[in-house]
Amino acid sequence: MIALLTGQLAYRSPEQIIVDVAGVGYRLKIPLSTFYVLPEDGEVQLQVHTHVKEDAINLFGFSSTAEKDLFILLVSVSGVGPKLAITILSHIPTEDLALALSQGDIPRLIAIPGIGKKSAERLVLELQEKATAYAVSASLTATGSAITATVDSHKDALSALVNLGYKETLAKRALTNVQLAPGAPLEDILKAALQVLLK
Numbered sequence: 001m002i003a004l005l006t007g008q009l010a011y012r013s014p015e016q017i018i019v020d021v022a023g024v025g026y027r028l029k030i031p032l033s034t035f036y037v038l039p040e041d042g043e044v045q046l047q048v049h050t051h052v053k054e055d056a057i058n059l060f061g062f063s064s065t066a067e068k069d070l071f072i073l074l075v076s077v078s079g080v081g082p083k084l085a086i087t088i089l090s091h092i093p094t095e096d097l098a099l100a101l102s103q104g105d106i107p108r109l110i111a112i113p114g115i116g117k118k119s120a121e122r123l124v125l126e127l128q129e130k131a132t133a134y135a136v137s138a139s140l141t142a143t144g145s146a147i148t149a150t151v152d153s154h155k156d157a158l159s160a161l162v163n164l165g166y167k168e169t170l171a172k173r174a175l176t177n178v179q180l181a182p183g184a185p186l187e188d189i190l191k192a193a194l195q196v197l198l199k
Contacts, residue, residue, distance in 0.1 A: 005046050008021075028059045031086050031089035046063065047065050048062075049062070066094045102131040157171075157186060178192040
């Protein structure tokens with residue numbers, strides 16, 4: 001089973017791409033969300049789901065693990081095949097889809113082409129619990145990334161302030177008093193810290 005492909009982008013369209021891996025071309029069907037982030041050419045790396053049927057083996061490519069995971073969840077639902085799952089992912093961001101499923105947001109799901117009321121209700125019935133776990137996990141990952149970015153930015157800001165001639169203890173105290181959103185740019189952190197120091 002192919003789970004990941006890295007190679008040269010030989011062909012791209014909104015529905016499918018061909019990735020050249022050591023002279024072998026792999027055709028992958030993709031959602032629009034993946035198409036939008038692909039380069040015009042050059043090397044690409046895609047998460048892959050191998051879908052095996054009696055008469056065919058199809059590869060589906062995704063720009064992120066989250067997208068692939070949701071695709072696998074969708075095709076596990078009775079009546080939802082790979083084509084419909086790709087359509088769903090093409091019309092709603094993964095975070096919004098997980099949220100709609102976890103909250104039982106039927107109107108949001110019905111707005112997706114190919115999804116009627118019965119299909120939306122079945123999706124919620126079968127995936128609500130899994131989607132809730134996914135949404136919580138994604139939220140924690142995003143929060144963790146923001147915290148990591150903030151810590152790194154504060155370290156860089158501290159180093160910059162010390163290089164400007166401020167004592168490390170004073171610089172640390174100033175940074176502690178900076179009130180900015182998590183993940184704020186280094187430039188904003190430095191400006192705020194300097195305002196504290198120059199008071």
